[in-house]
Amino acid sequence: MSVRQKSLAEGARPSIRDVAQRAGVSPGCVSNVINGRRKQDDAIGRAVLTAVDELGYRRNTMASNLRRSQSRIIGLVIPDFENPFFAELVAQLERCAEATSYRIVATSSREDPEIEAREIDELVGWRVAGILLAPSLRSHAMNGLASGDTPFVMLDRISESAGCDAVGVDNAEVCAEAMRRLIALGHKRILVAYLGDGIANVSERLDGVRQAVAASGSDIVVDYVPTGDPIEAAREALGRYFDATPDVDAVFCLFNTATLAAYGLMQERGLAPGERTALVGFDDSAWMAHVHPPVAAIVQPIREIADQAWARLLARVEGEDGPQSIERVPCRFEARSSLVGPAAKQQMKAPTVRVVSSEGQGVERST
Amino acid sequence: MSVRQKSLAEGARPSIRDVAQRAGVSPGCVSNVINGRRKQDDAIGRAVLTAVDELGYRRNTMASNLRRSQSRIIGLVIPDFENPFFAELVAQLERCAEATSYRIVATSSREDPEIEAREIDELVGWRVAGILLAPSLRSHAMNGLASGDTPFVMLDRISESAGCDAVGVDNAEVCAEAMRRLIALGHKRILVAYLGDGIANVSERLDGVRQAVAASGSDIVVDYVPTGDPIEAAREALGRYFDATPDVDAVFCLFNTATLAAYGLMQERGLAPGERTALVGFDDSAWMAHVHPPVAAIVQPIREIADQAWARLLARVEGEDGPQSIERVPCRFEARSSLVGPAAKQQMKAPTVRVVSSEGQGVERST
DNA sequence: TTCCTCCCAAAAAACGATTTACAGCATGAA
DNA sequence: TTCATGCTGTAAATCGTTTTTTGGGAGGAA
Numbered sequence: 001m002s003v004r005q006k007s008l009a010e011g012a013r014p015s016i017r018d019v020a021q022r023a024g025v026s027p028g029c030v031s032n033v034i035n036g037r038r039k040q041d042d043a044i045g046r047a048v049l050t051a052v053d054e055l056g057y058r059r060n061t062m063a064s065n066l067r068r069s070q071s072r073i074i075g076l077v078i079p080d081f082e083n084p085f086f087a088e089l090v091a092q093l094e095r096c097a098e099a100t101s102y103r104i105v106a107t108s109s110r111e112d113p114e115i116e117a118r119e120i121d122e123l124v125g126w127r128v129a130g131i132l133l134a135p136s137l138r139s140h141a142m143n144g145l146a147s148g149d150t151p152f153v154m155l156d157r158i159s160e161s162a163g164c165d166a167v168g169v170d171n172a173e174v175c176a177e178a179m180r181r182l183i184a185l186g187h188k189r190i191l192v193a194y195l196g197d198g199i200a201n202v203s204e205r206l207d208g209v210r211q212a213v214a215a216s217g218s219d220i221v222v223d224y225v226p227t228g229d230p231i232e233a234a235r236e237a238l239g240r241y242f243d244a245t246p247d248v249d250a251v252f253c254l255f256n257t258a259t260l261a262a263y264g265l266m267q268e269r270g271l272a273p274g275e276r277t278a279l280v281g282f283d284d285s286a287w288m289a290h291v292h293p294p295v296a297a298i299v300q301p302i303r304e305i306a307d308q309a310w311a312r313l314l315a316r317v318e319g320e321d322g323p324q325s326i327e328r329v330p331c332r333f334e335a336r337s338s339l340v341g342p343a344a345k346q347q348m349k350a351p352t353v354r355v356v357s358s359e360g361q362g363v364e365r366s367t
Numbered sequence: 368m369s370v371r372q373k374s375l376a377e378g379a380r381p382s383i384r385d386v387a388q389r390a391g392v393s394p395g396c397v398s399n400v401i402n403g404r405r406k407q408d409d410a411i412g413r414a415v416l417t418a419v420d421e422l423g424y425r426r427n428t429m430a431s432n433l434r435r436s437q438s439r440i441i442g443l444v445i446p447d448f449e450n451p452f453f454a455e456l457v458a459q460l461e462r463c464a465e466a467t468s469y470r471i472v473a474t475s476s477r478e479d480p481e482i483e484a485r486e487i488d489e490l491v492g493w494r495v496a497g498i499l500l501a502p503s504l505r506s507h508a509m510n511g512l513a514s515g516d517t518p519f520v521m522l523d524r525i526s527e528s529a530g531c532d533a534v535g536v537d538n539a540e541v542c543a544e545a546m547r548r549l550i551a552l553g554h555k556r557i558l559v560a561y562l563g564d565g566i567a568n569v570s571e572r573l574d575g576v577r578q579a580v581a582a583s584g585s586d587i588v589v590d591y592v593p594t595g596d597p598i599e600a601a602r603e604a605l606g607r608y609f610d611a612t613p614d615v616d617a618v619f620c621l622f623n624t625a626t627l628a629a630y631g632l633m634q635e636r637g638l639a640p641g642e643r644t645a646l647v648g649f650d651d652s653a654w655m656a657h658v659h660p661p662v663a664a665i666v667q668p669i670r671e672i673a674d675q676a677w678a679r680l681l682a683r684v685e686g687e688d689g690p691q692s693i694e695r696v697p698c699r700f701e702a703r704s705s706l707v708g709p710a711a712k713q714q715m716k717a718p719t720v721r722v723v724s725s726e727g728q729g730v731e732r733s734t
Numbered sequence: 735t736t737c738c739t740c741c742c743a744a745a746a747a748a749c750g751a752t753t754t755a756c757a758g759c760a761t762g763a764a
Numbered sequence: 765t766t767c768a769t770g771c772t773g774t775a776a777a778t779c780g781t782t783t784t785t786t787g788g789g790a791g792g793a794a
Contacts, residue, residue: 392743392744393743393744393745394744394745395743395744395745395746396742396743396744399743405742411743430749432749433749433750433751434748434749435749436749436750
């Protein structure tokens with residue numbers, strides 16, 4: 001009779017009004033029953049619930065969120081799902097979310113700052129309660145343009161200047177420790193493979209390495225080789241290095257792809273890790289613990305990173321208003337059999353640092 | 368002056384009305400400008416755009432979707448982000464989504480059918496345009512209770528009885544091929560490590576193996592060992608097997624964790640893969656191609672699976688109404704050096720199948 | 735000048751839920 | 765009996781958009 005007929009076309013989901021009509025009550029009443037603001041144990045409560053059941057009603061989350069203007073969703077932007085580090089991060093954050101009855105929406109930027117910015121924008125459009133960002137390699141997300149007043153926490157590749165809360169690891173400290181151990185074992189010529197220049201995380205790791213070398217004050221030669229990203233590139237760069245430097249003592253890879261590339265190459269070239277030449281990798285992977293000899297690794301406490309980031313973000317979401325907080329979680333050095341001492345060798349140079357660019361030209365530089 | 372004052376409290380995001388007010392036009396007009404239903408190049412258009420800019424306005428996606436009742440979101444539920452197979456699947460599906468200007472919301476069920484059902488329910492609540500599900504191990508999601516009329520496509524672990532579109536691989540065929548190759552090389556005693564009983568995918572793989580063995584008609588001994596899931600369990604089960612059967616010729620692992628466990632164990636026990644004993648794994652991983660010798664693997668065409676599933680789902684979303692479609696994408700067998708022939712050996716038994724349960728008791732059974 | 739289009743922006747309705755205000759009814763106290 | 769009180773469910777307002785309807789002004793033809 002009234003204009004408000006509009007009921008339940010085929011193929012459309014039932015609305016709260018359809019349920020109300022069927023149960024013979026008003027929409028508001030249905031809402032109350034569903035959200036438990038009413039004892040459900042009387043005639044009306046049961047009528048509503050059976051109507052819900054019969055119609056297969058599901059509350060429209062978007063309408064609900066719109067009305068109460070809150071969302072219990074956290075947006076997560078990571079560089080790459082295929083990187084095991086981020087995969088574990090996502091998994092752990094999902095657990096955090098479940099425990100606090102939030103929900104995570106995860107997307108990847110594929111290491112592209114453009115996509116990253118777009119994704120953040122999208123998340124803001126969804127009015128997520130907060131955003132977790134593991135920045136892409138050359139991210140410019142911190143230019144604030146995107147986030148506005150949405151709570152924001154940075155992960156992993158953090159930069160103090162971003163002006164938001166951040167949780168990362170103590171890259172420099174643990175890399176220094178790894179270097180000290182290699183030096184203590186007596187290695188004189190050490191290859192340090194890193195990703196490339198100007199990348200926050202890796203710069204910190206390099207700093208740690210340099211610091212340990214400087215502190216050792218001994219006759220160490222460190223060759224810094226930037227390898228680039230896909231594993232084929234790393235293989236090529238490292239291959240050239242091993243061609244030129246067959247007498248290297250130890251290899252320290254500052255990111256996971258390089259570790260695998262180095263492992264394979266060393267096996268091929270009679271530099272088998274763990275016999276005479278040592279191999280240490282930043283980031284642990286399942287294969288490192290299970291091949292023979294197993295590969296010593298710096299283990300990032302991913303769960304802890306996730307937990308801390310989650311706690312920070314939730315505090316912000318709930319209105320906490322303290323100053324910027326930067327957490328640095330310590331890493332663990334997992335010594336495995338690839339960490340061996342060198343054969344006795346004769347070498348007596350002044351401490352020297354050589355930079356081998358990824359094109360292969362060696363640049364000598366003294367510290 | 369009117370009741371409709373309500374403007375721009377601190378800490379709240381500006382709405383389209385705030386923009387309208389500032390630009391001196393009506394909200395509807397702002398909407399038109401933003402959505403390009405108006406040439407933006409006149410006074411009004413510019414006024415609106417600058418107002419948008421000054422206020423930092425972002426359209427509220429939930430309100431927008433609610434009104435136009437459509438969402439351009441696809442929900443994706445996978446068992447586990449940390450499984451590289453699913454990680455690559457997510458990554459590729461994200462690319463598909465981007466190419467078709469959809470957006471993916473990915474969540475994991477952590478192999479728990481309960482969580483899986485809950486996640487699907489949630490997605491339906493969000494009125495996603497469609498759902499992609501890679502079912503957990505003992506999923507009961509196909510009981511239809513959840514999906515209703517939301518388009519639905521199953522991935523990877525598919526079951527024909529679910530009554531929805533599905534995209535998987537031809538598990539049986541490629542496993543048969545792998546077995547045929549091992550047999551052709553002259554291996555007489557072959558270990559087949561599988562995950563456990565009653566799991567759709569793995570059952571198909573076992574079927575393929577059995578079929579190839581039966582077809583060979585020769586004097587092959589196949590030992591079927593269920594290993595269970597975490598890698599430690601697999602190591603233990605396989606360790607017991609190798610203790611009892613040091614003369615095994617070849618190892619075929621039907622899922623990725625087992626391959627790594629087997630690789631490590633074989634190296635430890637002087638059964639080094641590629642020397643005398645062959646190793647083949649279902650599912651490729653980066654490490655398999657790069658260790659020495661590299662491990663032969665069955666490569667699932669993950670990108671293709673993703674592309675096909677995406678195409679199916681989009682067709683359904685856009686209203687296609689054909690019968691249930693089940694796609695089986697063929698896998699590729701990547702022969703690497705771990706695939707070798709055996710040393711000459713003396714063995715002359717009738718074809719026999721032995722089942723070693725994960726508890727370690729051997730059960731003899733003839734085919 | 736009058737009338738008829740055409741066009742564009744303002745106003746209003748709608749999406750599906752929640753929440754507030756209000757009305758009806760019963761109960762209990764004075 | 766009357767009035768205050770408490771309870772419960774309906775009606776209506778609202779969230780921030782989009783879309784439809786309406787209205788008013790400009791312009792052209794008669």
